[in-house]
Amino acid sequence: QKEVEQNSGPLSVPEGAIASLNCTYSDRGSQSFFWYRQYSGKSPELIMSIYSNGDKEDGRFTAQLNKASQYVSLLIRDSQPSDSATYLCAVNIRGRGSTLGRLYFGRGTQLTVWP
Amino acid sequence: DAGITQSPRHKVTETGTPVTLRCHQTENHRYMYWYRQDPGHGLRLIHYSYGVKDTDKGEVSDGYSVSRSKTEDFLLTLESATSSQTSVYFCAISAGTSGLDGEQYFGPGTRLTVT
Numbered sequence: 748q749k750e751v752e753q754n755s756g757p758l759s760v761p762e763g764a765i766a767s768l769n770c771t772y773s774d775r776g777s778q779s780f781f782w783y784r785q786y787s788g789k790s791p792e793l794i795m796s797i798y799s800n801g802d803k804e805d806g807r808f809t810a811q812l813n814k815a816s817q818y819v820s821l822l823i824r825d826s827q828p829s830d831s832a833t834y835l836c837a838v839n840i841r842g843r844g845s846t847l848g849r850l851y852f853g854r855g856t857q858l859t860v861w862p
Numbered sequence: 863d864a865g866i867t868q869s870p871r872h873k874v875t876e877t878g879t880p881v882t883l884r885c886h887q888t889e890n891h892r893y894m895y896w897y898r899q900d901p902g903h904g905l906r907l908i909h910y911s912y913g914v915k916d917t918d919k920g921e922v923s924d925g926y927s928v929s930r931s932k933t934e935d936f937l938l939t940l941e942s943a944t945s946s947q948t949s950v951y952f953c954a955i956s957a958g959t960s961g962l963d964g965e966q967y968f969g970p971g972t973r974l975t976v977t
Contacts, residue, residue: 779963790952790968791905835905839963848963849920854904 750774750840753853762862766823770836770853773817777848780812780819783835785855791835795821826860833857865889866969868953874975881940883972885953887933894936895920895954895966896928898947905952911936943976950974 750773760766768782779798783791797803797810797819809822819838823830833855839848865888875881885894896908897920907920909928917928925947927939940947953969 781965790971793965793967796965837966849907849910850963850966852905854902 749853750851751836751838751853753834753836753856755854756856757859758856759859759861760826762826762828762860764826764860766826766830766858766860768821768823768834768836768856768858770819770821770838771817772819772836772838772840772851774838774840774848775814775817776841777814777817777838779839779848779850780810781837781850782808782810782819782821783837783852785833785835787832823858826858828860828862831859866953866955866967868951868969868972870972871970872973874977875943876977877944878942881943881974883938883940883951883953883974885936885938885969887936887953887955889955889957889967890933891955891957892933893956893964893966894930895956896926896936896938897952897954898922898949899952899971900949908938908951940974943974945976948974948976 753770782795785791795810797812803810807824811820835855836853837850840851841848867886869884895910897905906922911917911930929937951972954966956964956966
């Protein structure tokens with residue numbers, strides 16, 4: 748099992764819809780969770796951080812974390828064509844027998860929002 | 863790009879030649895990272911640094927070395943470039959308070975082609 752897995756996509760939604768992006772992770776002790784947006788040919792850009800169970804909202808973006816289910820998601824409300832990008836999930840994963848962790852990234856989900 | 867520059871931005875080199883990529887930051891952040899991004903693999907950590915002259919290996923370090931002689935600069939060297947090292951290379955930084963598993967900010971990337 749890979750450390751961080753995302754639904755492979757691609758995901759296509761109409762403008763104005765809610766886009767739902769999902770991510771699961773392997774380390775039950777993970778404490779830090781991030782969503783990055785990456786436009787084609789560009790570098791990843793941090794858009795959300797979440798550390799506690801529940802929802803965290805920032806504008807049209809909502810991150811949801813469920814540590815018991817080892818699941819983190821990103822909802823994009825009122826999706827716009829400018830949201831079309833690849834979304835990367837990143838989770839801190841501890842090394843075997845270690846309390847220290849580092850970030851592991853999922854392979855990303857490509858989102859297309861059509862007008 | 864959070865005060866991070868990478869040079870060169872594009873490079874084509876021949877198999878067997880050494881190549882050095884440079885990452886420069888103006889944020890005075892403690893942690894610096896080198897990743898490669900390939901289709902189907904996502905972002906993979908090559909090496910990271912937790913201070914001047916303090917570096918460690920990531921998950922795909924074979925064939926790469928790094929150096930950090932100043933806080934602001936982190937160099938990645940391909941000792942003898944191979945075609946399998948054709949990739950996009952990203953540098954990232956994070957603040958000292960967040961450790962290895964905190965928020966990371968990415969540079970613009972270097973596209974390297976080994977012929």
